[in-house]
Amino acid sequence: MSDVVDILVEREYAYGFHADLETELAPKGLDEDVVRLISAKKQEPAWLLEWRLAAFRHFLTLEEPTWPNVHHPPIDYQDMHYWAAPKPKGPAPKSLDEVDPQIRAEFDKLGISLAEQERLSGVAVDAVMDSISVATTFKAKLAEAGVIFCSFSEAVREHPELVRRYLGSVVPFRDNFFAALNSAVFSDGSFCFIPAGVQCPMELSTYFRINAAETGQFERTLIVAEEGASVSYLEGCTAPKRDENQLHAAVVELVALDDASIKYSTVQNWYPGDADGKGGIFNFVTKRGRAGNRATISWTQVETGSAITWKYPSVILQGDDSVGEFYSVAVTTHHQQADTGTKMIHIGRNTTSTILSKGISAGHAQNTYRGLVKVLRSATGARNHTRCDSLLIGPDCGAHTFPYIEVKNDTAQVEHEASTSKVSDDQLFYCRQRGLTEEDATSMIVNGFCREVFDELPMEYAVEAQALMRLTLEGAVG
Amino acid sequence: MTATPAGLLDRLVPPSPPSPRAERGRDWLAAHGLPTTRDEAWRYTPVDDIVGALEAAAPAPASTSQVSRSVVDALAGDHGGPRLVFVNGVFEPRASDAGGAVDGLWLGNRDGMRARPPSPRAAEDQPADGFQALNWAAGRDVAAVLVEPGAQLDQPVHVVHIAAPGEDTTANHPRTVVLAGPGSRVHLIESYVGLPGPSVTNASTRIVAGAGSTVTHHRVQDEAAAAIHVGRTAIDQGARSTLRATSIMTGGHIARSALAIGFDGTDACADIDGLYLPLGHQHHDNVVTVDHRASHCASTQRFTGIVDDHGRGSFSGHVLVRHGTTGTDAHQSNRNLVLAPTAQADTRPWLEILADDVRCTHGATVGRLDDDALFYLRSRGIPLEQGRAMLVAGFAAEIIDAITPATLRDRVAAAFAAGRGG
Numbered sequence: 001m002s003d004v005v006d007i008l009v010e011r012e013y014a015y016g017f018h019a020d021l022e023t024e025l026a027p028k029g030l031d032e033d034v035v036r037l038i039s040a041k042k043q044e045p046a047w048l049l050e051w052r053l054a055a056f057r058h059f060l061t062l063e064e065p066t067w068p069n070v071h072h073p074p075i076d077y078q079d080m081h082y083w084a085a086p087k088p089k090g091p092a093p094k095s096l097d098e099v100d101p102q103i104r105a106e107f108d109k110l111g112i113s114l115a116e117q118e119r120l121s122g123v124a125v126d127a128v129m130d131s132i133s134v135a136t137t138f139k140a141k142l143a144e145a146g147v148i149f150c151s152f153s154e155a156v157r158e159h160p161e162l163v164r165r166y167l168g169s170v171v172p173f174r175d176n177f178f179a180a181l182n183s184a185v186f187s188d189g190s191f192c193f194i195p196a197g198v199q200c201p202m203e204l205s206t207y208f209r210i211n212a213a214e215t216g217q218f219e220r221t222l223i224v225a226e227e228g229a230s231v232s233y234l235e236g237c238t239a240p241k242r243d244e245n246q247l248h249a250a251v252v253e254l255v256a257l258d259d260a261s262i263k264y265s266t267v268q269n270w271y272p273g274d275a276d277g278k279g280g281i282f283n284f285v286t287k288r289g290r291a292g293n294r295a296t297i298s299w300t301q302v303e304t305g306s307a308i309t310w311k312y313p314s315v316i317l318q319g320d321d322s323v324g325e326f327y328s329v330a331v332t333t334h335h336q337q338a339d340t341g342t343k344m345i346h347i348g349r350n351t352t353s354t355i356l357s358k359g360i361s362a363g364h365a366q367n368t369y370r371g372l373v374k375v376l377r378s379a380t381g382a383r384n385h386t387r388c389d390s391l392l393i394g395p396d397c398g399a400h401t402f403p404y405i406e407v408k409n410d411t412a413q414v415e416h417e418a419s420t421s422k423v424s425d426d427q428l429f430y431c432r433q434r435g436l437t438e439e440d441a442t443s444m445i446v447n448g449f450c451r452e453v454f455d456e457l458p459m460e461y462a463v464e465a466q467a468l469m470r471l472t473l474e475g476a477v478g
Numbered sequence: 479m480t481a482t483p484a485g486l487l488d489r490l491v492p493p494s495p496p497s498p499r500a501e502r503g504r505d506w507l508a509a510h511g512l513p514t515t516r517d518e519a520w521r522y523t524p525v526d527d528i529v530g531a532l533e534a535a536a537p538a539p540a541s542t543s544q545v546s547r548s549v550v551d552a553l554a555g556d557h558g559g560p561r562l563v564f565v566n567g568v569f570e571p572r573a574s575d576a577g578g579a580v581d582g583l584w585l586g587n588r589d590g591m592r593a594r595p596p597s598p599r600a601a602e603d604q605p606a607d608g609f610q611a612l613n614w615a616a617g618r619d620v621a622a623v624l625v626e627p628g629a630q631l632d633q634p635v636h637v638v639h640i641a642a643p644g645e646d647t648t649a650n651h652p653r654t655v656v657l658a659g660p661g662s663r664v665h666l667i668e669s670y671v672g673l674p675g676p677s678v679t680n681a682s683t684r685i686v687a688g689a690g691s692t693v694t695h696h697r698v699q700d701e702a703a704a705a706i707h708v709g710r711t712a713i714d715q716g717a718r719s720t721l722r723a724t725s726i727m728t729g730g731h732i733a734r735s736a737l738a739i740g741f742d743g744t745d746a747c748a749d750i751d752g753l754y755l756p757l758g759h760q761h762h763d764n765v766v767t768v769d770h771r772a773s774h775c776a777s778t779q780r781f782t783g784i785v786d787d788h789g790r791g792s793f794s795g796h797v798l799v800r801h802g803t804t805g806t807d808a809h810q811s812n813r814n815l816v817l818a819p820t821a822q823a824d825t826r827p828w829l830e831i832l833a834d835d836v837r838c839t840h841g842a843t844v845g846r847l848d849d850d851a852l853f854y855l856r857s858r859g860i861p862l863e864q865g866r867a868m869l870v871a872g873f874a875a876e877i878i879d880a881i882t883p884a885t886l887r888d889r890v891a892a893a894f895a896a897g898r899g900g
Contacts, residue, residue, distance in 0.1 A: 067518070375844075377819070392834035396801070401829040407844040410816040414844040416827065422834040 026083035032056060035184050038083050042153050042188075045160060048167075055173035055183030062177045068339040069368045069400060070308050072282065075247060080216045082185045138202065145201050147231075148193040152220055155191035162193055166224050170253040170290045170316070178249040179286045182218045186251065189219035194229035194260075203458055205234040208250075216247040223253070225260035225295075232263040234461055245273075245307060247282045254289030254297055258319060261296040262289060265457050266313075267465055270305035277335025277364070280307025287311060293319030293348070300456045302465045303330040303338060312370065314343035317351035317379070324353040327456040331469065332365030332397070341371035341388075341402075346379035346412070355386040358450050362393035368400040375412040382412040390420040391449055393442075490537055490649055491615045503605055503614025512608035519607075522792035522824050523734050523763045531647055531678050531706050537616070538566035538641070538648035544673060547573050550638055554669035554698075557885045559633030560585055565640045566650040568619045573638075582629025582662065588619045597657070606738065609708045613682040617651040623666060627659035627688065634665040634694075634883060641672035641679045641705060649678040656695075660688035660716065665696075667886060670709065671729070672701040681709040689716035689743055696886060697737075700729040700893060703758075707733040717743025717772070724881060727754040727762045728893045734763040741775040752781035753877040753890075756789030756821075757897050767796045774805040782877050783814040784870060785821040786898075792824040795840070801832040810840035815873050817846065870898060 026037055035056050039049040064075070142149050148159060155163050173183035190206040208219060225231055248270060256262045264287075273280025283306035289297035299313040309332075315324030326342035344353035353373065361367035367390065375382045390399035401418045423445050431441030447454075447466065454462045491504055512529055513520045545565050550573045562585055563573040569587035576585045584590075605611035621637045639652040658664050670679060679701065687693045693713075701707055707730045715721055725735050739748050754762035768777045783791040793812045814823040827840040847869050855865035874894055881887040 390829075390831070392831070392836070395834050397834065398801075398830070398832040400831060401827075401840070403825075403827060403842070405825045405842055405844060406822070407814070407816060407824070408822045410819050410821060410846050412816070412844060413846075414842075416825075416840075416842040418827070418829065418840050420829055420831050420836060420838040422836070 024083075024085045025081045028081055029078045030082055030185065034082050038185055038187065041083065041085075042156070044156055047164060048156060051168070051173070052184050055180050056185075058174055059177070059180035059184055062180055064177050068310050069366065069370070069402070070310055070337040070339050072245070072308055072337075075245075075282070077181075080247065082216060082218070083187060085187075141201070146195045146198055147200050148191065149204055150191055152186075152189040152191050152222070155222075159191075159193070162224065163191065163222070166222055166253070166255050168253075170255060170288050171251050171286050176286060178284045179251055182220060182249050182251045182286070186218045186220040189221045189250070191221075192223040192231065192233065194225045194231045196226040196257075197228045199229070200231040203232050203234060205236070207236050216249065218248075219250045221250070221252040222255075223262055223264070224255045225257065225262050227257045228259040229257075230261040232265070232458055234265045234267070234458060236267045236269070245280055245282055247284070248306075250285045252285070252287040252313075256289060256291045256295035256297050258292040259294045260292065261298075263298045263458075264289070264300070264313070265461055266299075266301040266303070267461055267468060268301065268303045268305050268309070269468060272305050272334065272336050273307040275334050277307065280336075281305065282307060283309045283311065285311040287313035288316065289314070289324075290316045290318055291322035291324060294321045295319055296323040296325070298325035298327070298456070299342065300327045300453065301329070301340075302453070302457070302468065303328070303340060304468055306338075307336060309336075309338040309340055312341050312343050314345070315353065316345045316347065317353065317382075318347045320348040321350045322348055323351070325456075326353075326355045326357070327453045328357045329360070329450045329453045329465070329469075330358070330367055331360045332367045333362045334365060335363070336365045338366070339368040339370055341369045343372040344374070344384060346373075346375040346382040346384070348379060350381040351379055352383045355384070355388070356452055357388035358453055359388070359390040359399055360393065360446060360449070361390065361397040361399045364396050366398040366400070368402060369418075370402040372404040372406070373414055373416070375407045375409050375414065377408045379409050380411050382409060382414075384412075384414045386416040388418045389449070390418075391446065392420065392422045486533060487615070490532070490535070490612065498601065499603070499614050500617070502603070503611040503616075506605045506611040507608055507615055510608060510611070512612070519765060519794065522794065522826075524732055524761060527732055528678070528706055528708060531676070532649055535647040535649035535678050538650040538677065539644060540566060540568045540618070544642055545570060545573055545640055549573075550640070553640065553671040553700075554636070554638045555885055555889045557634050557636050557667055557883055559631075559635055561636040561638060562587075562621050562623075563638045563640065564619060564621055564652055565642050566648070567617055567639070567652040569621070580631065580633075582626040583631060583635070584622070584624040584626075585635070586622050591620060591622050606710060606712070609680050610682050610710050613651040613653055613680050616649070616680075617653045617682075619653070621652070621654040623654070623656040623664070625656075625658045625662040625664045625691075628661045629659065630663045631665065634667050634886075636667045636669065638669045638671065639679070639681060641670075641677040641701060643673065643675035643677035645675065647676040647678060649680065651680045651682075653681070654683040656683070656685040656693075658685070658687050658691040658693050661690045662688065663692040665694040665882070668695070668697045670697075670699045670701055670707060672705050674702045674704070676704045677702070678706045679708070681707070683709070683711040685711070685713040687713065687715045687719040687721055690718045691716065692720045693722070694882070695721065695723045696726070696881060697724070697735065698726045698728075698886070698890065699733055699735060700726075701733070702729065703731060705730045705733075707735075709734065710736040710738070712738045712740075713748075714740050714742050715746040715748065715775075717745055719743070719746045721746075721748040721750075723748065724751040724877070725753075725764065726877075726881075726890055727752075727764070728890075728897060730760065730762075732761045732763075734765065736765040736767075738767045738769070739777070740769040741772040744772050744774045746772070747776040748778070750777070750779045751877050751880060752779075752793075753874055754781075754783050754791050755786075755874075755894065755897055756783075756791045757786050759788045761790045763792045763794075765794045767798065768808065770797070770799040770803055770806045770808060773803045776807040777809070779810040779812075780877065781812045782874060783812070783823055784817065784874060785814065785823050786817040788818075788820045790822040790824070792826075793842075794826040794828070796828045796830065797838060797840070799831045799833050799836050799838065803833045804835040806833065806836040806838070808836070808838045812842045813873070814842075814844040815846065815870065816844060817870070867898060871895075
């Protein structure tokens with residue numbers, strides 16, 4: 001087993017390159033002028049600037065929370081750039097062919113070939129580099145169905161009434177420290193609107209990439225599914241290798257109106273830092289969805305990257321008979337830390353939620369599941385089932401389970417179960433007896449451990465997630 | 479933690495601390511203050527109400543004229559063995575039965591303890607929280623149970639703490655120390671009961687289970703309806719020791735019982751049961767910490783809550799497996815039955831694991847009575863109300879049936895039935 005751990009600890013980050021793109025940077029630091037500058041750069045309407053400034057003023061009154069089970073040097077919020085954009089080499093691209101070839105090359109390297117995606121895979125992609133959305137594919141085809149899928153900036157320009165109606169409606173800027181910061185300085189992100197009764201004809205996907213150094217990335221994603229609409233949305237993330245930590249504080253808001261369904265999948269592979277825990281992304285994200293009557297919101301996440309992952313994709317089950325789901329695999333190796341989980345707030349009658357969390361911890365990593373299931377007095381007939389399992393690989397890692405269950409309704413049925421163990425010696429022995437190497441055997445066992453979550457991912461991503469898992473646990477997993 | 483409300487220290491703590499421990503408690507409290515609901519461990523405790531009651535409280539009178547032997551029998555029962563009775567935290571010899579000479583057992587209070595050589599580790603203790611610090615600072619006496627190495631005690635030792643308030647709220651700070659020598663066997667029953675009236679009981683118990691000892695500890699909190707109870711029990715287990723601990727909460731208006739178990743030696747095991755039954759507007763709060771700081775230890779927690787009316791029951795369990803330990807086995811379960819639309823159950827079954835050679839599981843459920851089981855009973859001709867009572871009793875039976883001796887089990891069963899109107 002110790003060999004496996006050694007190899008595991010030596011794995012390399014495959015997406016650590018960066019492109020020497022000319023980048024336009026705001027000066028370091030954060031004050032009202034920077035907020036105004038960002039808003040001006042994006043030619044935003046006055047109401048949005050006012051909203052940003054209100055968020056910024058609120059941010060100044062807050063203190064950074066210290067309760068999560070993660071440890072990092074203090075973040076200097078004045079020592080980073082809040083605006084970084086690949087410098088345009090002319091007017092904005094009108095079609096994919098006009099996108100800067102260097103940017104396209106970078107996305108090709110990441111396996112997100114924008115052109116190929118358009119031709120072959122039938123997945124619409126919005127690619128976000130640093131603060132700016134650089135390309136969105138398949139727009140025309142989506143428009144035929146009435147689906148709006150574009151960068152956030154474009155949505156502010158083209159569909160201000162929709163943005164204004166839903167922005168901050170699920171995660172208000174007063175929500176928490178990082179939500180306030182994001183609301184003040186958010187740069188870009190994806191906007192997605194599926195009109196009533198429309199089943200989105202293809203998977204939507206956003207690819208986030210941090211390229212510039214000493215920048216924070218603060219994107220904002222807003223997905224609105226009107227009555228009876230449905231959509232499946234994927235996000236992927238990578239960043240170059242750098243010695244300093246970079247902050248990524250995003251906000252994702254999902255609005256599922258009556259009978260709508262939103263499936264949100266994440267494969268998060270930000271740069272995790274080197275073997276000694278130097279560098280890496282601080283991934284502090286607020287994700288929340290609001291479900292109307294009979295609506296479904298499903299979060300699936302595969303978290304393998306980031307020096308620190310700290311997020312709780314949540315569902316407010318406001319409507320009667322609404323459904324919330326959370327499926328998560330979080331892998332931490334080296335000195336990575338993860339404090340992740342979910343919150344399910346049951347408000348409507350006969351609301352159901354399912355939580356399935358798998359944590360894998362190796363090396364010196366610390367992996368924490370933290371989850372809240374809250375059943376309010378009004379949530380008659382609420383149901384929740386939670387299962388969280390942790391797998392430990394090596395004697396120096398940690399796995400923690402911090403569930404909170406608060407029930408105020410006597411008709412609710414809430415169940416929570418959890419287990420923590422190492423890779424079973426018996427299972428390993430059985431596999432090795434059948435001629436598998438220890439690494440292959442561990443790979444099989446770990447993949448089996450995560451299977452139930454991978455099954456929830458859209459097909460293309462399930463394959464990618466398994467490949468990523470192999471890569472992340474390289475050595476341990478063959 | 480917050481600053482201790484001005485005047486609280488002056489009013490409740492004697493001006494010249496009677497012992498170094500009391501001095502440490504006072505200094506700690508002055509430096510750190512009492513906890514607030516912003517402290518994670520006190521999240522589910524209405525700590526503001528408790529502090530409010532303390533602010534209004536006077537030190538409890540030491541007068542014990544109301545408490546006779548028959549009163550103690552009625553409140554806490556007679557379980558056959560020796561009995562130490564403390565009223566408002568002060569030893570009451572007239573109601574006690576120190577048992578004459580039981581081989582290998584020494585029972586006493588602060589006066590008796592002073593005559594004995596001090597325990598070396600007692601000088602280094604620091605309070606775990608503000609309430610324990612207050613207990614040390616303001617406590618006036620201590621119940622001491624010392625079991626000599628190898629002594630095998632057949633009869634249970636009963637320590638009774640009675641809150642005897644006046645017309646206004648009074649505060650009392652009972653402290654209990656139990657030292658079970660290596661290889662000894664002892665069964666301890668700790669009863670917290672009270673006479674009617676508003677009181678705040680702030681209890682602190684320390685049990686040291688020596689290597690190879692077997693300790694059974696039953697803690698029963700059945701105080702008066704207006705009482706507030708905050709208790710902390712710390713149990714340190716030596717190598718190969720066996721602990722069976724049970725915490726029963728039926729009384730009080732607001733009651734919190736914290737139980738902290740630590741394994742200091744290898745191959746020890748702890749079996750911890752709990753039952754809490756908030757009714758009316760009662761609030762019962764359980765906080766359990768099991769610290770696996772030695773290898774090859776096993777712990778099992780089984781806590782059952784039945785919440786009814788406007789009651790609120792909470793369980794916070796925390797299993798900590800330290801870095802460098804091996805062969806840990808830890809299990810935790812918390813089942814809750816919610817019987818009224820206005821009742822509330824909160825549970826936090828936590829695992830914090832820093833070693834890989836572990837087998838840890840936990841489970842928690844919150845639900846109501848099983849409709850199918852009720853239907854089954856009704857189809858057999860059992861009326862609805864009786865069927866419900868049977869199922870509720872069955873839910874608690876796992877914990878109650880395991881209580882020993884029978885006299886205590888019957889008392890708890892009777893208190894349970896009385897609370898449930900059966």
